[in-house]
Amino acid sequence: MARKTGSHAEITGPRIRDAALRLFARHGYAAVSMRQIAAEVGVQAGALYAYTSDKQALLFDLMKGHMEHLLGSWKEVARSADPAQQLETFVRFHIRYHLDRPDEVFISYMELRNLEPENFVALESLRRRYEDALQDILTEGCAAGQFTISDTRVAVMGLIAMLTGVSTWFRESGRLSRSDVEQVYWDMTRRAVGLAG
Amino acid sequence: MARKTGSHAEITGPRIRDAALRLFARHGYAAVSMRQIAAEVGVQAGALYAYTSDKQALLFDLMKGHMEHLLGSWKEVARSADPAQQLETFVRFHIRYHLDRPDEVFISYMELRNLEPENFVALESLRRRYEDALQDILTEGCAAGQFTISDTRVAVMGLIAMLTGVSTWFRESGRLSRSDVEQVYWDMTRRAVGLAG
DNA sequence: GCATCCATTGAACGAGCGTTCAATTCAAGA
DNA sequence: TCTTGAATTGAACGCTCGTTCAATGGATGC
Numbered sequence: 143m144a145r146k147t148g149s150h151a152e153i154t155g156p157r158i159r160d161a162a163l164r165l166f167a168r169h170g171y172a173a174v175s176m177r178q179i180a181a182e183v184g185v186q187a188g189a190l191y192a193y194t195s196d197k198q199a200l201l202f203d204l205m206k207g208h209m210e211h212l213l214g215s216w217k218e219v220a221r222s223a224d225p226a227q228q229l230e231t232f233v234r235f236h237i238r239y240h241l242d243r244p245d246e247v248f249i250s251y252m253e254l255r256n257l258e259p260e261n262f263v264a265l266e267s268l269r270r271r272y273e274d275a276l277q278d279i280l281t282e283g284c285a286a287g288q289f290t291i292s293d294t295r296v297a298v299m300g301l302i303a304m305l306t307g308v309s310t311w312f313r314e315s316g317r318l319s320r321s322d323v324e325q326v327y328w329d330m331t332r333r334a335v336g337l338a339g
Numbered sequence: 340m341a342r343k344t345g346s347h348a349e350i351t352g353p354r355i356r357d358a359a360l361r362l363f364a365r366h367g368y369a370a371v372s373m374r375q376i377a378a379e380v381g382v383q384a385g386a387l388y389a390y391t392s393d394k395q396a397l398l399f400d401l402m403k404g405h406m407e408h409l410l411g412s413w414k415e416v417a418r419s420a421d422p423a424q425q426l427e428t429f430v431r432f433h434i435r436y437h438l439d440r441p442d443e444v445f446i447s448y449m450e451l452r453n454l455e456p457e458n459f460v461a462l463e464s465l466r467r468r469y470e471d472a473l474q475d476i477l478t479e480g481c482a483a484g485q486f487t488i489s490d491t492r493v494a495v496m497g498l499i500a501m502l503t504g505v506s507t508w509f510r511e512s513g514r515l516s517r518s519d520v521e522q523v524y525w526d527m528t529r530r531a532v533g534l535a536g
Numbered sequence: 537g538c539a540t541c542c543a544t545t546g547a548a549c550g551a552g553c554g555t556t557c558a559a560t561t562c563a564a565g566a
Numbered sequence: 567t568c569t570t571g572a573a574t575t576g577a578a579c580g581c582t583c584g585t586t587c588a589a590t591g592g593a594t595g596c
Contacts (some may be wrong), residue, residue: 154573168452169452170367170369173369175552175554177552185575188577189573189574189575196555197555292523295514296524296527300524303501304498304500307497311496318493326493326497330497334527334531336530373583373584382543382544382545385545389543
C-alpha cells in the first residue's frame with residue numbers, strides 16, 4: 143500500500159505507472175525489467191513493491207485503466223439519435239482518442255498474450271463492450287435502412303482494425319493534420335457501410 | 340553451418356525454424372528462450388548454434404522469409420490489367436494468405452520492435468514494397484476514373500489494416516467460411532474505394 | 537577394423553531476472 | 567527534543583538467460 147500521509151513522494155505511484163507505460167510500449171512487457179522501471183522513476187527496484195503487487199499487476203492495471211477510460215470517454219461523447227451521426231462521432235472519437243494515447247493503445251493490443259488467463263478474460267470482456275458499441279450503431283443504421291452491410295460483426299472488426307491502424311503510421315509532423323486524417327477515414331467508413339452521402 | 344553430408348539430422352534446420360515460429364507467435368520473442376526452442380526440437384540448446392548464429396538471426400530470418408514469400412506469392416497472382424479486378428484479386432489474396440499463415444503474419448507485425456535497427460530497416464523496406472503494390476492499384480484505378488479516393492496513401496494503410504485484422508478473429512470453426520469472409524471484406528473494400536458495383 | 541569427421545552434448549560463463557526483507561532514513565506529531 | 571512510523575534502500579535469494587566450447591559418440595569412407 144502507498145503511504146497515506148502527505149510527503150515528498152505523494153506522486154510516486156502515478157510516476158511508476160507512467161514509466162512502465164512508456165517502457166512497455168517501447169520495448170515490450172517481457173523485455174522490460176523492474177529495475178529499468180525503477181531507474182526511470184529514480185528509485186531502487188524494491189521500492190516499486192510498495193505501489194504494485196508485482197509486474198503482472200502493473201501491466202494489467204495499465205491495460206484495464208486504458209479500456210475503462212476508453213469506454214467512459216465514449217459514453218460521454220455518444221448522444222446523437224441518428225445512426226449516421228453516431229457513426230461519424232464514433233469514427234472521429236476513435237481516431238482522436240487513439241492518436242492522443244499511442245502508448246496505451248499500443249500495449250493494449252500488443253501485450254494481451256502476456257496477461258495471465260484471468261486478466262486476459264477481463265480485458266477481452268472490456269474490449270468486447272467497445273466493439274459492441276459500434277455494432278449497435280451499425281445494426282441500428284441497417285434497421286433504419288441507412289446502411290447496407292452484409293455482415294455487421296465482420297464490419298465491426300474490419301472498421302475497428304482500419305481505424306486503430308492510424309496510430310501505426312500517423313506522425314504529427316507529417317503531410318496530413320489530425321482533422322485531415324479524421325476526414326479521410328470518415329469518408330472511407332461512410333462508403334464502406336453503404337451510407338449515401 | 341549445418342552439415343553437408345546426408346545424415347539423420349538433415350531436416351533439423353527447418354525444424355528449428357518451425358519451433359521458433361510457433362513459440363515466438365504464441366509467447367513473443369522476448370518471452371521464449373533458446374532452451375525452450377531446443378526442447379521443442381528435441382535437442383540441447385547448444386545444438387541450435389550449428390544452424391543459426393544467434394536468437395536475433397532466428398527472428399529476422401523468419402520475418403524476412405515471410406515478407407519475401409508474401410511478395411513472391413503476390414507477383415505470381417497479380418496479372419489482370421483492370422484495376423477493379425486487380426483490387427479484388429489483392430483483397431482475396433491477402434485474406435487467404437493471412438489466414439493460411441497466422442503465425443508468420445503475427446510475428447511479422449508484433450515483433451518489429453525486437454529487431455535490431457538494421458534488421459528493422461530491411462523489414463520495413465519489404466513491407467513498404469507490399470504496400471506500394473496496393474497503392475499502385477489504387478492510383479491506377481483513380482486515374483481510370485473507376486475509384487474515388489480522397490487520399491490513396493491513407494487508403495492503403497486503412498485497407499491493409501482492415502484486411503490484416505481478419506487473422507485476429509477468424510476461426511475455422513466459426514459462423515463464416517473463408518470464402519464468406521473474403522466476400523464480406525471485398526464488399527467493404529469495393530465500397531470504401533468508391534467502386535460502382 | 538580403423539581413422540575421420542562433425543553434429544550434438546552438457547557443463548560452464550557472467551549477467552540479469554522478479555521478488556523479499558532487515559536495516560536505514562527522515563519528516564511529522566507530541 | 568524525542569518518538570513514531572512509513573518510504574526507501576541495498577543486499578540477498580534462487581533462477582533463468584544467451585552463448586561458448588571441450589568432450590563425446592556414432593555413422594561414413596577407406
